[in-house]
Amino acid sequence: MRSAAVVGTGLIGTSIALALRGRGVTTYLIDVNPEAARTAADLGAGIAGTPRGPVDLAVIAVPPRHVAAALKEHQLQGLAHDFTDAASIKELPQREADQAGCDLTRFVGGHPMGGREQSGPLAARDDLFHGRPWVLTPSVHTRAQTVERAQRLAELCRARPVVMAHAEHDRAVALTSHVPHLVSSLLAGQLLHGDPSQLGLAGQGLQDITRLAAGSADLWTDILGSNAVAVADVLAGFAQDLHQVVDALQGLGTAHEPEQRRVHTDRLTTALVRGIQGRARIPARAPATTLSTAYAAAPRGV
Amino acid sequence: MRSAAVVGTGLIGTSIALALRGRGVTTYLIDVNPEAARTAADLGAGIAGTPRGPVDLAVIAVPPRHVAAALKEHQLQGLAHDFTDAASIKELPQREADQAGCDLTRFVGGHPMGGREQSGPLAARDDLFHGRPWVLTPSVHTRAQTVERAQRLAELCRARPVVMAHAEHDRAVALTSHVPHLVSSLLAGQLLHGDPSQLGLAGQGLQDITRLAAGSADLWTDILGSNAVAVADVLAGFAQDLHQVVDALQGLGTAHEPEQRRVHTDRLTTALVRGIQGRARIPARAPATTLSTAYAAAPRGV
Structure with missing residues (x-):
């Protein structure tokens, strides 16, 4: 060339x-x-x-x-x-x-x-x-x-x-790029509810997880809107898992019976272990x- | 001392x-x-x-x-x-x-x-x-x-x-540490649904956003379970914003009228802009x- x-x-x-x-x-x-x-x-x-x-x-x-x-x-x-x-x-x-x-x-x-x-x-x-x-x-x-x-x-x-x-690519980037971006943005958006003394406790973890959220809102509206169906699919699975966890946490906030507490605790642990397993699937190299x-x-x- | x-x-x-x-x-x-x-x-x-x-x-x-x-x-x-x-x-x-x-x-x-x-x-x-x-x-x-x-x-x-x-601290770490950890875990958990060719497209962004998910599941079950109410509160706000965005994306997947599409697109942009604003609130220094x-x-x- x-x-x-x-x-x-x-x-x-x-x-x-x-x-x-x-x-x-x-x-x-x-x-x-x-x-x-x-x-x-x-x-x-x-x-x-x-x-x-x-x-x-x-x-x-x-x-x-x-x-x-x-x-x-x-x-x-x-x-x-x-x-x-x-x-x-x-x-x-x-x-x-x-x-x-x-x-x-x-x-x-x-x-x-x-x-x-x-x-x-x-x-x-x-x-x-x-x-x-x-x-x-x-x-x-x-x-x-x-x-x-x-x-x-x-x-x-x-x-x-x-x-x-084409569709295979779009599903792949929904999972590995578009949904992570949106999740980063939604998480960073929650910081608008925090006061400065709360945000003063932020560490490197919060910096890293909200890094993607800094991207251009116009460009990302275009990207996400153009891949809406694939992104919505992955995000729906994420939302379902999120509900399980919110439910478990709310259960732990009210349950006093050890057996009940164990059920909720196990659901938390399952979500955390799945996270460890999922992260391990990211290839270190291409x-x-x-x-x-x-x-x-x-x-x-x- | x-x-x-x-x-x-x-x-x-x-x-x-x-x-x-x-x-x-x-x-x-x-x-x-x-x-x-x-x-x-x-x-x-x-x-x-x-x-x-x-x-x-x-x-x-x-x-x-x-x-x-x-x-x-x-x-x-x-x-x-x-x-x-x-x-x-x-x-x-x-x-x-x-x-x-x-x-x-x-x-x-x-x-x-x-x-x-x-x-x-x-x-x-x-x-x-x-x-x-x-x-x-x-x-x-x-x-x-x-x-x-x-x-x-x-x-x-x-x-x-x-x-x-005590309570002020626990709310602050729910926002800046515990919810980010859980969100990182839930996102990393979605990668269990991806096949290797999809995960091969992963970049630094996905590495960064799932870094917290690598933490000990036992320790984090303990931490999250011990701060269940504050974490559930922040997470409920996150889930609400997530639903708005899933709804907008599903709308974009089906809507053809420009006016309808604009409404959904604006909701996406709003979420992304809030992410930029929220991230900007993290202090560079203590x-x-x-x-x-x-x-x-x-x-x-x-």
């Missing part, structure tokens, strides 16, 4: 561009806000503006609800031979791109799994995706070369390309199912 | 003993499991065993439900002139100590606000409480010298003594209400 364009020079787009520039790819920077594109260019992320002829690959790095329109626009303008995106949900943008009449043969959904709480080009880092999964969601329409170019993009950013179905080997065997010049 | 005893040489007790030894206080180490006391002694935390005469201050560093019995036993044996504890709840142990007939004039509840996920003497650190609040909960019975000695203990551990009422100044003015030899 010799040339690329990044549409949307926020945190993710600029981080991708910085990584591509570092690997010698000629990279163009486009943003609805030209100032943002210039800021990214000033950071060494590439050339602000549109290329004269089509680049090899364009990355649509805009919020989920704007992906289809941006893809449509830049396909019509002939920005690139192939297109991918970087949105953190995959089913809705794919459907909207279809409805908008985009050329789906030359588009593959992509989701580089890196991020920070800060947003905007100034928060970008060329190593944001190092060692991270980069999910690709080819549709039945996507041609092979488009997938290969998106894999190459991931590898140039030193990420690990992973192929998944899973083995990547496309790195497949890509290494692919022809040059992709 | 020249001499002290620590009853219960787990993480907290051994960390206190290490800090006291580092400040030149002769420290005795007592545990129902003599092996644990010897391990702490081998780490340089003091002398395993009971002193010949009473020490200045004994710290009962055992799980909440054992505080009253251990206090009673060691008061009867004349282990120390004054006593404090280190349990993370304060109302129930105080009530149980009263019911057990402990000498409440020479006891002040204490809660050093430091900790780690690991437990046991080998996880202990002499700087575990540096700069952290150390809550003291004197009762109407507590004599002044007992409070002063407990303040001195906190300061020898380089913590910041803070006086609070509050000003400490007893350090008061202690500095206290007579020597306390």
Whole structure:
């Protein structure tokens, strides 16, 4: 891959561009806000503006609800031979791109799994995706070369390309990212009920568990709203377990019989043990199912 | 303070003993499991065993439900002139100590606000409480010298003594520690429903938000069960906000009218904005209400 364009020079787009520039790819920077594109260019992320002829690959790095329109626009303008995106949900943008009449043969959904709480080009880092999964969601329409170019993009950013179905990806991120974000926000929201002397007792644990809550409310409204069904499903299971625990605690507040107390106590312990077991399932490193080997065997010049 | 005893040489007790030894206080180490006391002694935390005469201050560093019995036993044996504890709840142990007939004039509840996920003497650190609040909960019975000695203990551990009422402390830790722990556990428990390819997408955010869930299920059952009413109260508010959000997400999954969608979307945004506002209330540093100044003015030899 010799040339690329990044549409949307926020945190993710600029981080991708910085990584591509570092690997010698000629990279163009486009943003609805030209100032943002210039800021990214000033950071060494590439050339602000549109290329004269089509680049090899364009990355649509805009919020989920704007992906289809941006893809449509830049396909019509002939920005690139192939297109991918970087949105953190995959089913809705794919459907909207279809409805908008985009050329789906030359588009593959992509989701580089890196991020920070800060947003905007100034928060970008060329190593944001190092060692991270980069999910690709080819549709039945996507041609092979488009997938290969998106894999190459991931590898140039030193990420690990992973192929998944759209819905499978969306369920996975509901569980591992969207619900955790929302739970962090709801927990942090409870702190509005505390007075300063109470909050003075906060420790590192509270800092860590509310870290996600600091993310942009606009962007996360878009993400959560665009993956509403999958997020609601996971959250409903969480709410059910929560009710069990509230019930047990309220029982302990009133029960005096040892046998009754034991029943409630056991339910608390069960919830805590399930937490220990669930946490132990988070892989310390990424899973083995990547496309790195497949890509290494692919022809040059992709 | 020249001499002290620590009853219960787990993480907290051994960390206190290490800090006291580092400040030149002769420290005795007592545990129902003599092996644990010897391990702490081998780490340089003091002398395993009971002193010949009473020490200045004994710290009962055992799980909440054992505080009253251990206090009673060691008061009867004349282990120390004054006593404090280190349990993370304060109302129930105080009530149980009263019911057990402990000498409440020479006891002040204490809660050093430091900790780690690991437990046991080998996880202990002499700087575990540096700069952290150390809550003291004197009762109407507590004599002044007992409070002063407990303040001195906190300061020898380089913590910041803070006086609070028992119930006030328990509500504060329900909000800042107990509910966050339980929420972390419940969230981590949902990961039992995910398959490995889903969990492979986990990032640092999920690691951080489930970190608390790794804590000991036995100890946390005790803590949560001993503070059941305050924890249930905070958790009920959390559950209510959660329901609003599940409702909004389910609405977004079915609503097609823009006006309807906007109502649901606004509810999501509100929850996220409240999270940002709540997180902003966590003090970067500890509050000003400490007893350090008061202690500095206290007579020597306390």
